[in-house]
Amino acid sequence: MIYFDNSATTQVLPEVLSTYNAVSEKIWGNPSSLHAMGEQAFNLLEQSRKQIADLLHCNIDEIYFTSGGTEGDNWVVKGTAIEKRPYGRHIITSSVEHPAVLNSLHQLEKLGYDVTYLPVDENGRVSAEDLKTAIRKDTILVSIMAVNNEVGAIQPLKEIAAVLEDFPKIHFHVDAVQGVGKGIQELLEQDRVDFLTFSGHKFHAPRGIGFMYKKRGRMIAPLMSGGGQEKALRSGTENLPAIASMAKALRLTLENEEKKVAQQKAIKEKIYNHISKRSKVTVFSKLNDEFAPHILCFAISGVRGETIVHAFENYDIYISTTSACSSKKGITSGTLTAMKIPDNIATSAVRVSLDEKNTLAEADKFIEIFDVLYEKFKKINS
Incomplete structure (x- = not known):
């Protein structure tokens, strides 16, 4: 089996699962309880928070636990809108954000x-100049993703941050869900970034857990009201086994990051160089530094994306259409539409997404099966 759908979700690492099970079995007190079991759970909660903060080079009180990227995005967008409502009602985002941002x-x-x-260019990237032009006196939030989940475009976060230096009262949110362990940590850790949202299952932690970075001094309204956990900003009994295992998963993901990124780049390049030579193939992801190392999006003219996905599945190779969130709904890629790709090509788009567990041998097998399927599709469409 070859799993090339890591942008949808990653496999939980054995070491991470071991931590999850151990905490579930041995440290099952409520972190809010006053007794010794509660204190033990609280200490592990804060140790996990500190580990994540240290890995992101931020303060421990800037990390807040969530259920994942969707909640994090909703929280920043809606929480900012509520908190800053007296100061304005204008928000700026890109036309290629994840549905968690767009639907919010x-x-x-x-x-x-x-x-x-904001519109995007042919590579799916926004312009910092367009952002500057769009800012108004009543702008309260700019929300721009780090890495596009469909084509892998890395947004110009440095340039955006530079523009926002002149507007210190505007919240700057970056959806970093696809950016963990992909060699862009420097982009994520810029001082002008106020909020970062993360999802654990994108870096080998369990599903249903994530975290948010909130810069000291930035105010945001809670969406989850209740017992006052997470400094009364996100109530609900903490999912301690998932939190502890996520902290471990993040540490393991960031270990030897440069080597892991190089491996993913090599696999992407090998597949790209082969399929891009085919006349009926359009490749939307590039090999340059403006694109993440783990995402390769392409289309085979005349063949619907879901047909390509199932054809590879017959050979035990798992890829996806452009987004796991929309793949079962038959929705055309919002990113490709924003990039002005014609519908007849956009509906043929599929995504290969890698992680550090993938190998060049898997790339060779993918290429072998690709050639078989390409010839089969060509005969059907001839």
Whole structure:
């Protein structure tokens, strides 16, 4: 079996699962309880928070636990809108954000907020100049993802941060879900970034756990009200086994990151160099530094994306259409549409997404099966 769908979810590492099970079995007190078992759980909770903070080179009180990227994105977008409502109702984002951001903004538009959706170029990247032009006196939030989950484009976060230096009261949120362990840590750790959102299952932690970085001094309204956990900003009994195992998964993912990134680049390049020579193939992801090392999006003209996915599945190779969130709904890629790719090509798009566990031998096998399928599709469409 070859698993090339890591942008959808990654396999939980054995060491991470071991931590999850151990905490579930041995440290099952409520971190909010006053007794010794509660204190033991609380200490592990804070140790996990500190480990994540140290790995991100930030302060321990800047890390907040969530259920994942979707909750994190919703929290920053809606929490900022609520908190800063007296100061403005204008928000700026890109036209290629994850649905967790876009659908949150659609909800806010119904409540009277005004949203500017920045266009992207042929590579799926926004322009810092467009952002500067879009900023108004009532702008309260800029939300731009780090790495596009469909084509792998890395947004110009440094340039965006430079623009926002002149607007210190505007919250700057970066959806970093696809950026962990992909060699862009320097982009994520810029001082002007106010909020970062992460999802554990994208880096070998269990599903249903994530975290948010909130810069000291930045105010945000809670969406989860209740017992006052996470400094009263995100109530609900903490999922300690998942939190502890996520902290471990993050540490393991960031170990030898440079070597792991080089491996993913080599696999992507090998597949890219082969399939891009085919006349009916359009490749949307590039090999340069403006694209992440782990995502390769392409289309085979005349063949629907879901057909390509199932054809590879017959050979025990797992890829996806452009987004796991929309793949079962038959929705055309929002990113490719924003990139002005014609519908007849966009509906043929599929995504290969890698992690450090993938190998060049798997790339060779993928190429072998690709050639078989390509010839088969060519005969059907001839």
